[in-house]
Amino acid sequence: MAQTTPKHTQTVHGWAAHDSSGTITPYTFKRRENGVNDVTIKILYCGICHTDLHHVKNDWGITMYPVVPGHEIVGVVTNVGSNVTQFRTGDRAGVGCLAATCLDCEFCRDEQENYCEHAQFVYNAVFWDGSITYGGYSEFIVADHRYVVHVPENLPMDAAAPLLCAGITVFSPLKDHNLLESKGKRIGIVGLGGLGHIAVKFVKAFGHHVSVISTSASKEKEAKERLGADDFILSTNEEQMQSKKRSLDFVLDTVSAKHSLGPILELLKVKGTLVVVGAPDKPLDFPSFPLIFGKRVVKGSVIGSIKETQEMMDLCGKHGITCDVEVVRTDGINRALDRLAKNDVKYRFVIDISSDRPASKL
Numbered sequence: 001m002a003q004t005t006p007k008h009t010q011t012v013h014g015w016a017a018h019d020s021s022g023t024i025t026p027y028t029f030k031r032r033e034n035g036v037n038d039v040t041i042k043i044l045y046c047g048i049c050h051t052d053l054h055h056v057k058n059d060w061g062i063t064m065y066p067v068v069p070g071h072e073i074v075g076v077v078t079n080v081g082s083n084v085t086q087f088r089t090g091d092r093a094g095v096g097c098l099a100a101t102c103l104d105c106e107f108c109r110d111e112q113e114n115y116c117e118h119a120q121f122v123y124n125a126v127f128w129d130g131s132i133t134y135g136g137y138s139e140f141i142v143a144d145h146r147y148v149v150h151v152p153e154n155l156p157m158d159a160a161a162p163l164l165c166a167g168i169t170v171f172s173p174l175k176d177h178n179l180l181e182s183k184g185k186r187i188g189i190v191g192l193g194g195l196g197h198i199a200v201k202f203v204k205a206f207g208h209h210v211s212v213i214s215t216s217a218s219k220e221k222e223a224k225e226r227l228g229a230d231d232f233i234l235s236t237n238e239e240q241m242q243s244k245k246r247s248l249d250f251v252l253d254t255v256s257a258k259h260s261l262g263p264i265l266e267l268l269k270v271k272g273t274l275v276v277v278g279a280p281d282k283p284l285d286f287p288s289f290p291l292i293f294g295k296r297v298v299k300g301s302v303i304g305s306i307k308e309t310q311e312m313m314d315l316c317g318k319h320g321i322t323c324d325v326e327v328v329r330t331d332g333i334n335r336a337l338d339r340l341a342k343n344d345v346k347y348r349f350v351i352d353i354s355s356d357r358p359a360s361k362l
């Protein structure tokens with residue numbers, strides 16, 4: 001896509017992993033000058049998605065080190081380009097996974113740019129000008145305004161940050177399957193982590209019955225009492241899984257590690273749908289019998305479009321839906337990543353980027 005090549009003259013402090021040990025250390029790098037289509041955002045908070053962990057550890061074999069992770073970015077606009085009309089200095093803004101798309105393919109033209117073949121992500125990707133993208137574990141970001149959303153005034157910034165990836169990733173398939181309009185369906189959420197916990201909140205807010213399907217017995221009480229889950233199925237307990245066979249209309253699988261889809265498919269009613277959004281490094285076990293004997297459907301889904309992301313943010317603002325977060329300082333990123341790897345988080349770590357700033361620059 002033809003653009004004037006911007007100069008990368010702005011020095012920014014951030015945090016990067018330099019090899020597959022995944023250890024994060026302070027890292028200074030350059031960002032482009034704010035172009036005519038850009039907004040510059042002073043980052044206040046950035047969520048730690050499991051995708052960040054996959055990247056810093058090179059789980060998927062695609063990491064370009066040094067990698068500055070982070071695609072659940074919220075902050076305040078500090079500069080806007082001359083073509084930008086929807087954002088002003090001082091606005092609360094969010095950036096998710098997308099940095100650039102081709103703007104011209106059938107998906108870009110149809111506001112489904114998250115399926116553009118040339119989509120480039122906010123980190124570990126290549127921007128229009130050929131530069132490597134660096135994410136939100138940093139003090140500020142320069143983003144094309146077409147990939148920036150507004151953060152409603154009533155949402156706390158820290159608890160809103162994970163909506164930019166975890167939120168939209170679960171919102172989009174729910175919307176796709178008309179679950180915003182219909183009520184009273186029986187929905188299963190597999191994996192109660194960052195994505196899973198916000199999915200439970202959405203499904204309840206949309207008026208459905210929600211079952212959490214989890215490997216962690218310790219999460220049952222809180223899932224029901226705090227997140228509002230109606231049922232909790234321990235996936236390691238065969239008896240419980242058997243007793244819930246053919247009980248669900250729709251299941252969303254958010255699990256980050258290899259597992260079998262067979263027992264999950266058995267939970268679906270005949271013609272039920274399973275949407276996989278988790279991205280383990282190894283292929284999932286996918287037996288055909290539960291698929292064919294239940295006429296079931298398995299699909300995938302990746303994040304959501306920018307239009308959908310704004311719709312979700314506005315809906316969260318309207319209903320006061322936010323994420324359950326544990327805020328960490330910038331010097332606590334490594335410990336947070338270690339705990340995330342051990343499934344020890346309820347339910348999303350969020351980095352307070354300003355914890356690194358002198359008080360005068362907060």
Ligand code: NAP
Pocket residue numbers: 048049050051054165166169190191192193194195196213214215216219254255256257258259276277278279280301302303340343347
């Ligand atoms: P997370 O917070 O770590 O949650 C993942 C959950 O999976 C855990 O809380 C755990 O839930 C379950 N789990 C972990 N290991 C397991 C195992 N060995 N067997 C069965 N269950 C296990 O991760 P997240 O940030 O929600 O991300 C989840 C996945 O989605 C990651 O792979 C991430 O890369 C991917 N992702 C995809 C998209 C997309 O667009 N499709 C977007 C964002 C993230 P229980 O304790 O309840 O079992």
Ligand code: ZN
Pocket residue numbers: 049050051052071165166
């Ligand atoms: Zn993510």
